[in-house]
Every structure is written in C-alpha cells, then in structure tokens.
Amino acid sequence: xxxxxxxxxxxxxxxxxxxxxxxxxxxxxxxxxxxxxxxxxxxxxxxxxxxxxxxxxxxxxxxxxxxxxxxxxxxxxxxxxxxxxxxxxxxxxxxxxxxxxxxxxxxxxxxxxxxxxxxxxxxxxxxxxxxxxxxxxxxxxxxxxxxxxxxxxxxxxxxxxxxxxxxxxxxxxxxxxxxxxxxxxxxxxxxxxxxxxxxxxxxxxxxxxxxxxxxxxxxxxxxxxxxxxxxxxxxxxxxxxxxxxxxxxxxxxxxxxxxxxxxxxxxxxxxxxxxxxxxxxxxxxxxxxxxxxxxxxxxxxxxxxxxxxxxxxxxxxxxxxxxxxxxxxxxxxxxxxxxxxxxxxxxxxxxxxxxxxxxxxxxxxxxxxxxxxxxxx
Amino acid sequence: xxxxxxxxxxxxxxxxxxxxxxxxxxxxxxxxxxxxxxxxxxxxxxxxxxxxxxxxxxxxxxxxxxxxxxxxxxxxxxxxxxxxxxxxxxxxxxxxxxxxxxxxxxxxxxxxxxxxxxxxxxxxxxxxxxxxxxxxxxxxxxxxxxxxxxxxxxxxxxxxxxxxxxxxxxxxxxxxxxxxxxxxxxxxxxxxxxxxxxxxxxxxxxxxxxxxxxxxxxxxxxxxxxxxxxxxxxxxxxxxxxxxxxxxxxxxxxxxxxxxxxxxxxxxxxxxxxxxxxxxxxxxxxxxxxxxxxxxxxxxxxxxxxxxxxxxxxxxxxxxxxxxxxxxxxxxxxxxxxxxxxxxxxxxxxxxxxxxxxxxxxxxxxxxxxxx
Numbered sequence: 001x002x003x004x005x006x007x008x009x010x011x012x013x014x015x016x017x018x019x020x021x022x023x024x025x026x027x028x029x030x031x032x033x034x035x036x037x038x039x040x041x042x043x044x045x046x047x048x049x050x051x052x053x054x055x056x057x058x059x060x061x062x063x064x065x066x067x068x069x070x071x072x073x074x075x076x077x078x079x080x081x082x083x084x085x086x087x088x089x090x091x092x093x094x095x096x097x098x099x100x101x102x103x104x105x106x107x108x109x110x111x112x113x114x115x116x117x118x119x120x121x122x123x124x125x126x127x128x129x130x131x132x133x134x135x136x137x138x139x140x141x142x143x144x145x146x147x148x149x150x151x152x153x154x155x156x157x158x159x160x161x162x163x164x165x166x167x168x169x170x171x172x173x174x175x176x177x178x179x180x181x182x183x184x185x186x187x188x189x190x191x192x193x194x195x196x197x198x199x200x201x202x203x204x205x206x207x208x209x210x211x212x213x214x215x216x217x218x219x220x221x222x223x224x225x226x227x228x229x230x231x232x233x234x235x236x237x238x239x240x241x242x243x244x245x246x247x248x249x250x251x252x253x254x255x256x257x258x259x260x261x262x263x264x265x266x267x268x269x270x271x272x273x274x275x276x277x278x279x280x281x282x283x284x285x286x287x288x289x290x291x292x293x294x295x296x297x298x299x300x301x302x303x304x305x306x307x308x309x310x311x312x313x314x315x316x317x318x319x320x321x322x323x324x325x326x327x328x329x330x331x332x333x334x335x336x337x338x339x340x341x342x343x344x345x346x347x348x349x350x351x352x353x354x355x356x357x358x359x360x361x362x363x364x365x366x367x368x369x370x371x372x373x374x375x376x377x
Numbered sequence: 378x379x380x381x382x383x384x385x386x387x388x389x390x391x392x393x394x395x396x397x398x399x400x401x402x403x404x405x406x407x408x409x410x411x412x413x414x415x416x417x418x419x420x421x422x423x424x425x426x427x428x429x430x431x432x433x434x435x436x437x438x439x440x441x442x443x444x445x446x447x448x449x450x451x452x453x454x455x456x457x458x459x460x461x462x463x464x465x466x467x468x469x470x471x472x473x474x475x476x477x478x479x480x481x482x483x484x485x486x487x488x489x490x491x492x493x494x495x496x497x498x499x500x501x502x503x504x505x506x507x508x509x510x511x512x513x514x515x516x517x518x519x520x521x522x523x524x525x526x527x528x529x530x531x532x533x534x535x536x537x538x539x540x541x542x543x544x545x546x547x548x549x550x551x552x553x554x555x556x557x558x559x560x561x562x563x564x565x566x567x568x569x570x571x572x573x574x575x576x577x578x579x580x581x582x583x584x585x586x587x588x589x590x591x592x593x594x595x596x597x598x599x600x601x602x603x604x605x606x607x608x609x610x611x612x613x614x615x616x617x618x619x620x621x622x623x624x625x626x627x628x629x630x631x632x633x634x635x636x637x638x639x640x641x642x643x644x645x646x647x648x649x650x651x652x653x654x655x656x657x658x659x660x661x662x663x664x665x666x667x668x669x670x671x672x673x674x675x676x677x678x679x680x681x682x683x684x685x686x687x688x689x690x691x692x693x694x695x696x697x698x699x700x701x702x703x704x705x706x707x708x709x710x711x712x713x714x715x716x717x718x719x720x721x722x723x724x725x726x727x728x729x730x731x732x733x734x735x736x737x738x739x740x741x742x743x744x745x746x747x748x749x
Contacts, residue, residue, distance in 0.1 A: 110414035318590035
C-alpha cells in the first residue's frame with residue numbers, strides 16, 4: 001500500500017482527480033445556489049431574452065438602434081461595434097502618440113527630451129480614471145453649437161461633439177464588384193514591384209489612390225463627402241462623434257501612449273550602439289540608419305509588449321460606462337442585465353465578447369510579429 | 378568580489394578611486410553644451426525656441442494660478458480669489474482625505490498601519506535580511522493591517538463603511554498585493570506543472586481573467602455574486618472588492634513569476650532532483666528564491682498598477698482617496714471648482730507611484746549589478 005501511494009503515476013493521477021473533484025464540486029455548488037436563487041426570483045435561465053425588446057436608449061451607436069423596437073441582441077451588437085470603433089481609433093492614436101513621445105524623448109535636444117520625460121512620467125503615474133474624469137470635465141466646458149470651434153468650415157467641435165464630413169460610397173453593387181476585382185488584379189501587379197523594392201504598404205496605398213482617382217475621373221466619383229452644416233440648434237449631415245467618445249479616446253490613448261513610449265524607447269536603447277556607429281561610419285545618414293537598421297531590429301522586441309498595451313486599450317472601453325459611453329459592458333453587462341435580471345447569461349456574453357475581441361487582436365499582432373521577425377538561417 | 382578589489386589583491390597596492398575632477402566653471406564649456414544640446418541643427422534651434430516661447434507663455438500663468446494668486450486660507454467660498462485656484466476645501470477636508478470616516482479616537486491605528494505598510498518597502502527587498510524573515514513579514518503584514526484597520530482580536534471592530542480615503546486605498550492596495558502573491562505563485566506553478574488537468578485549469582483561468590476588464594469583475598462582484606451565494610448569506614462590498622482585486626491581480630503576477638521561473642537555469646532544477654529533493658523542496662529552496670528576487674522590479678510595476686486600479690472601486694460607491702476628494706467637491710458650497718480636485722488627486726498619485734517606480738528602478742539596477 002505504501003509503495004502504491006508513492007508510485008509517481010498513481011500519485012499524479014490521484015492529485016489530479018482530487019483537484020478535478022474539488023473544482024467540479026465548487027462549480028456544482030455555485031450552480032445549485034444560482035438555480036435556487038433564480039427560481040426564488042422567478043427567473044428562467046436561457047438566452048431567449050436576447051430576442052426581446054430592449055427598451056433602453058444607447059446614447060451613441062454606429063449602427064441603427066431604436067430603443068422602441070430593437071432587441072437586446074441589437075443592443076449587444078451596438079455595444080460591440082462601439083467597442084471595436086473605439087479600439088481601432090484609440091490603438092492607432094496610441095501608436096502615433098507613443099512614437100512621437102519616444103522620438104521626442106530620444107532627441108538630442110535637451111529641452112524636447114525633458115518635456116517628453118515630464119509628460120510621460122506624469123501621465124503614466126496617474127490612474128486612468130483620473131485622466132478620464134479630467135477630460136470629461138474639459139468636455140463639459142466646450143462651447144455651444146453656435147460658438148463651436150470651426151476647423152476650416154469642414155469640421156466643428158462643440159458640446160455636441162466633433163462633427164466631421166461623412167464619406168459615402170457612390171457605386172452600386174455591380175460597380176463595386178468591378179472595382180474590387182480591378183483592385184485585386186492590380187494588387188497582383190504590385191506584388192511584382194514589391195519583390196524588387198520591398199515597399200509593400202506604400203505601393204498598395206499608391207495604387208489604391210491612383211485607382212480611385214482614375215475611376216472618379218472616368219466614371220462618377222467613387223466617394224463623396226458631405227460636410228456638416230449648422231441647421232437650427234444642431235449640426236445636420238456629416239458624422240458627429242459625441243464628446244464622451246472623443247474624450248474617452250483621448251484619455252485612454254494618452255495614458256497608453258505614455259506606457260507605449262517607454263516600451264519603444266527601451267527597445268531602441270537596447271539595440272547596441274555599435275549598430276548606429278557602423279551605419280554612420282559607412283557614410284549613411286542618421287535618419288536612414290534609424291529607419292533601416294535600428295527600428296527593424298527594435299521592432300520585434302517592441303511588438304509583444306505593445307500587444308499587451310493594445311489589449312489594455314481594448315479593455316479600457318469598459319471604463320466608458322463612467323462617462324456614459326456604452327460599450328459591451330455598458331449595454332449587455334449594464335442596462336440589459338439590470339432590465340432582464342439574466343445576470344449569468346449577460347456576464348457570460350460580455351466575457352465571451354471580450355475574449356473573442358482579444359483573440360482577434362492577439363492573432364493580428366501575432367501575424368505582424370511573425371512578419372517582422374528577423375529571418376535567421 | 379568586485380573588479381577593483383581583485384586588482385588590488387594582485388598588484389598589492391590600492392588603486393585610488395578615480396577622483397571626479399573638479400572642472401572649473403568656464404563660459405566656453407557652457408556655450409558648447411548649449412550649442413550641442415539645444416541648437417545642434419537649424420531644426421533643433423526652431424524646436425528649442427518654440428518650446429522656450431511656449432514655456433514662457435504657460436509656466437508663469439500656471440504658477441500664478443496654482444500658487445501666487447491662489448487662496449490658501451479662509452473658511453468659506455467667499456474667501457476664494459476669483460480666477461485662481463482655491464485650496465481652502467483641500468485644507469478643510471485633509472483629515473477626511475487621509476482617514477475617511479474613521480473614528481477620530483482610533484486614528485493612531487491608521488497611522489501605525491501606514492508605518493507598518495511603508496516599512497515593508499525597504500525591508501522586503503533588502504538583501505541583508507534572510508529571505509525567511511521577508512516571507513514571514515509578507516504573511517504577517519495583511520493580518521496586522523487587518524487588525525489595525527478593520528479590528529478584531531484586541532482591537533475594537535470598525536465598520537467597513539468607516540474605511541475611506543487614503544486609508545481605504547492603502548488597505549486595498551497592500552492587502553491585495555500581499556494576499557495575491559501566494560495565489561499567483563500557485564497559479565504560476567500550476568501553469569508550469571507536468572499534470573495536464575492542473576495545467577489546463579490554471580492556463581484557462583489566467584487567460585480568461587486577463588482578457589476581460591477588471592471593471593467587469595467589479596460589477597460582477599457587486600451585482601452577480603449574490604446570485605451564487607446561498608440565500609441569507611451576504612458578503613460586505615468591501616470584501617467582495619478585495620476578493621476581486623486579489624484574484625485579478627494574481628493573474629498578472631502569475632505571468633511575471635512564470636517568466637522568472639523559466640529564466641532559472643534548468644540545470645539547477647535537475648541538480649536539485651538529482652540530490653534527491655522532491656518537487657516542493659526544489660521549488661521552495663532552489664527555484665523560488667531566485668525567481669522571486671528577479672521578478673521584484675516587475676512586481677513593483679505591478680503593484681503600481683494595482684495601486685492605481687484601486688480607484689476603480691469608486692465606481693461601486695466606495696470612497697477611496699479619489700472618491701473622497703471628488704465627494705467634497707460635489708458639496709454644494711464648493712460646487713464649480715472643477716480643477717482643484719483632479720489636481721490634488723493627480724499630485725497624490727504622481728508622488729506615490731513615481732517614488733515607488735524610482736525605487737523599483739533602483740532595485741533593478743542593483744540586481745543587474747549583482748548578476749555580473
């Protein structure tokens with residue numbers, strides 16, 4: 001018996017069985033409690049509530065959402081689209097600002113580098129909630145629609161938010177398909193050019209611009225812009241981004257950019273000094289050494305920590321509920337949960353939604369990381 | 378031994394420490410420095426001049442608003458000077474910001490809790506004190522803080538609603554930090570384990586918690602947790618929040634510690650097994666001491682994150698330092714002072730987090746030095 005218990009395999013199996021049993025017991029206990037509590041409250045579990053009328057308003061939604069007729073499923077979709085829109089804009093802004101701050105910090109200019117140091121240290125040592133509340137308070141001080149800040153009659157910033165020109169796609173289905181086919185064909189041609197110059201992104205962008213301009217000149221314009229116009233007490237036409245959305249984006253992206261700039265700076269400093277010196281000794285200009293020698297090497301130690309910063313940006317969308325921006329947490333995990341009382345289902349949906357978004361983001365960054373990896377022999 | 382000592386041993390004579398030469402001040406050196414660091418290229422010059430102009434424009438105004446024209450003493454709103462900061466409420470409510478609604482006669486307990494907690498920083502990461510004392514301190518610290526701040530045993534019990542302000546921030550931050558450390562070690566070991574069920578469970582837990590915002594769990598703790606408890610049982614909101622902070626931040630610490638465990642050379646583990654030590658002995662005496670020591674800088678960064686995250690409990694209506702300061706500015710008398718509250722909150726968090734971060738950076742440099 002003694003030797004039986006001390007057998008490695010037997011012991012491993014036993015430990016795992018006990019662990020598994022404890023977890024199963026815990027989950028069953030909680031589930032039984034939940035079942036009793038829900039029965040007492042007169043609730044039935046299940047996802048039927050998703051197809052019922054939601055009946056609450058979402059302050060800002062990119063897709064069509066009508067509080068009178070839309071279902072909880074639509075509310076979830078609106079929250080999801082809001083989250084994705086927020087994440088895309090905030091991640092782009094984070095990257096740009098982080099790069100700027102890092103470049104400033106690494107600059108030869110004493111004053112510029114110290115200004116960047118102060119900004120970064122202040123921003124990253126103050127909780128994000130403070131940033132959000134500061135920017136939200138600032139947004140309350142924006143002028144009314146009539147006194148809106150005017151950016152060249154194209155965009156306006158007021159207490160209703162930022163009004164920007166809207167972009168409309170003018171082509172019908174058939175024309176769009178032809179356009180897409182043409183674009184894909186041209187992409188193949190560009191591929192040849194890429195193999196000789198290696199400038200993939202620039203080539204594709206250039207080609208797209210040329211295609212759009214040609215199509216616009218030959219047929220009808222591909223896209224048309226409608227600028228916002230002041231009609232009565234509000235801006236008509238164009239797109240209006242509400243102040244809470246803009247302020248949340250600014251707060252979250254400055255906060256993440258401060259963290260990101262430290263990552264970028266650290267990675268660039270970690271590249272040995274000899275690389276720069278070797279490049280300079282060969283007579284290459286400093287900015288080209290930076291772009292072609294230092295940055296490519298730094299990039300693959302930047303990407304993994306940057307990924308986790310991006311994931312934090314995505315998760316920060318949930319903080320929008322503090323200032324009234326509804327993401328999945330605000331719609332499904334907040335209002336829907338309170339109205340239907342289907343707590344477990346709502347929380348599970350929220351967690352799965354965030355999980356999926358995270359996985360997608362991680363997969364994109366993983367692809368990017370693989371592409372940037374130095375190819376060794 | 379360091380390099381210098383070994384050279385001294387070989388040559389037999391002490392090498393004089395390279396004295397920092399006192400370079401006399403000269404005007405030309407200053408101009409060279411200025412030229413090199415401020416006006417190197419024409420672009421540099423433009424940037425420098427623009428920045429100097431901006432600073433000249435903003436700094437005097439900001440300083441004037443903050444200090445020179447600001448009101449520091451007075452009793453009510455009428456004493457505030459217009460067009461400048463008004464620090465009267467801050468001075469009036471300072472005690473409330475620090476102690477919250479803690480009973481006044483018991484405030485020495487809060488003070489001693491601050492002392493015990495802050496003493497942890499120099500002590501925990503000192504290299505002279507044996508590690509078992511440090512471990513003992515980490516284990517005892519939450520208990521002591523609990524007794525001092527919450528009561529029990531010989532101390533009078535304090536109601537959870539009496540915890541607020543800096544006291545609550547401190548209570549949540551330090552206790553969550555100390556209690557999440559053992560949980561995170563177990564999670565890290567579980568994720569590295571040879572036993573598949575254990576490994577899958579730990580990995581799944583870590584990945585799920587990491588991909589969901591903390592605020593979701595805080596809302597869950599306040600709204601949903603009740604559903605899973607037997608009827609009649611309810612847990613105070615403070616403990617629910619503490620529970621969430623512990624089990625969420627443990628996940629991030631587990632990843633830090635896992636990295637540090639993987640950095641311990643495999644030969645050491647094999648050597649330990651070859652000496653006849655079992656799994657737990659190997660982990661406790663060979664792997665963990667090294668892994669924990671090397672993860673100290675990252676753990677400090679994690680602590681700063683946790684400390685900042687405690688502000689989120691404000692959303693659930695617990696008045697930690699940010700909530701307490703905001704609450705006083707929602708007071709009818711001080712309504713309309715928008716900037717003062719955030720400035721004080723930012724200043725507090727900046728001072729606290731920046732000094733902890735500097736300490737972490739110092740430790741990191743020291744660890745790097747001892748490695749070579």
